[in-house]
Amino acid sequence: MSSRRRGSVDRRVSEMRVLVLGGTGRIGSAAAWDLARAEDVEEVGIVGKREEGLKGAADWIDSDKIRLHRQDLAEEGGTIRLMDGYDVGIFALPDRRTSYRALEMAIDSSLPAVDVLEEYHRRPDVHETEGLPVPAGMTPDEYGESLHERAVENGVTFLDGMGFAPGLSNVSIGRGIDLLDSAGGATARVGGIPSKEAAANHPLRYTVTWSFGHVLREYMIDVRVLRGGRIIEVTPLSDREKFVFDAFGKTEALEAAVTPGMPSLLYTRGYLAEFSEKTVRWPGHFGGIDVLRECGLLDLEPTEFQGEAIRPRDFFVSVVGPKLRPLPGEGDVCVMYNTVLGVKGGKAARVDHHLWAGPNEGAGISAMAKVTGFSAAVATRMVGRKEIKEKGIVAPEDGIRGHLYERYIEELNRRGIAVQETVSFGV
Structure with missing residues (x-):
């Protein structure tokens, strides 16, 4: 576990810092918009490669909680150091290759996170892999299971496919x-x-x-x-x-x-x-x-x-x-x-x-961005508050049930969902 994660264990809930990878896209920016308006979120970091996209997202969200990070996810060292400064992450990335890479870096950083991709990372789809690199000597299922086991060992909760559908x-x-x-x-x-x-x-x-x-x-x-x-x-x-x-x-x-x-x-x-x-x-x-x-x-x-x-x-x-x-x-x-x-x-x-x-x-957010982004944002705060106890790659139906389901639905209802x-x- 990184020193940043150890130092964050005793942070108060009101000081939750959330990192949004893919925060300049429609889904990621909608999630960031919602998180910036949550009382238990102190800071929302938005990661992107282009200055113009980052500035556009910040201007639209219009909150002093927003922090912009111009970072290429391919540069692993810088991305992991960035993750070390946050308490929970939300990944709204465009393809499987970048989503799996972000998961690996989150595990290395011991950063709990929520992912919105239409994929169950524990059982990767074998069709049209979109550049997903499976390590040599492993089947896709073996690779997914190894990610789950590493996350469990590092005490990481990775709520997987948590948007609209999946989610x-x-x-x-x-x-x-x-x-x-x-x-x-x-x-x-x-x-x-x-x-x-x-x-x-x-x-x-x-x-x-x-x-x-x-x-x-x-x-x-x-x-x-x-x-x-x-x-x-x-x-x-x-x-x-x-x-x-x-x-x-x-x-x-x-x-x-x-x-x-x-x-x-x-x-x-x-x-x-x-x-x-x-x-x-x-x-x-x-x-x-x-x-x-x-x-x-x-x-x-x-x-x-x-x-x-x-x-x-x-x-x-x-x-x-x-x-x-x-x-x-x-x-x-x-x-x-x-x-x-x-x-x-x-x-x-x-x-x-x-x-x-x-x-x-009123906010100019499409229905798809609202339902997907807000669902992910609500779940991210649950992960950040450690209300979801399971470790490893956790499916939505396992992470949010019982009393958490009731609260989750209440939160969505307040958002017009x-x-x-x-x-x-x-x-």
Whole structure:
């Protein structure tokens, strides 16, 4: 354990110092905005490579708690020294390579942290690795397990995949399971979509609310699910369903299809007979994606065009990405409809959780940035206060449950993120 961590053990809660890696992006800056307004946070450090991005984030957040750190994460010594000056971290990094590297440095610094990437670091996904370097002689699973063991040895709590989905949605599924005497299956339906009015103005009835390249990755890689109590791989965007979202005064027809968004539940709740996570979109979106896939426009294998080798997906993103950016005045929505089936009191029962959250228009924060960033910020303060006791790589559904779940939901509700819980019998 570093000397800085030893020196911070007796710091008062009101003096919590939080370091945000990726704090100049939309999710990271939203988390920093929320943390800067928390009474138990004294300082929020924002890390970035470009001075312009750091200054823009600081001007927007507008708080004297903000400290800016121009730091390249590839420079490990400087990054670890920076981590030594903080009590807890939050990582909102753009890809798996940088996220895993940040985790390794946090372990070396004994810095407890929260990560928002759609990945369970204890079981790395083997598809489209995005530059993730697995040490020689190790399988991806062995590498993930070694990170967990190192974190346990160093007394580090690393709350993994703690945003919207994964994150809030995992916690919701875990809550549903806990409310039942026994659970047999669960389905998570989550997604960030444009408002209904905005959807009509864009191709694919979609606007970009986070990394478009990462969204397309989810549409192309095989997905791990639980079927018959076993982990198997299925085709992406399979098991489609139409459903009506009927809560919070909304009645909207939507579609959902299987994607790889909440992988930790396959292992932490592996006793379930059935589990899958599905991405929610407006009707018609997945049909458009089908055409693009069939035409090869989402492939990564380079093809020759006018004497140059190009990857079709990169070309597609460069052409279509700008057309999917929200126009002035357009908003987005985060949707969640999660279901857990099982038995309670000897009767068939189900637990449903609904969410329909729009942007924080007053602060100019999109719905996706609000739900993801604020969820991560609330959880980061729980980690910083040492309320989550588990060490190592901790899944959201294990870290936030029981009385912590109640407090977590209360905190989200204060931020305009309301989750409706319903328990039904005989269904």
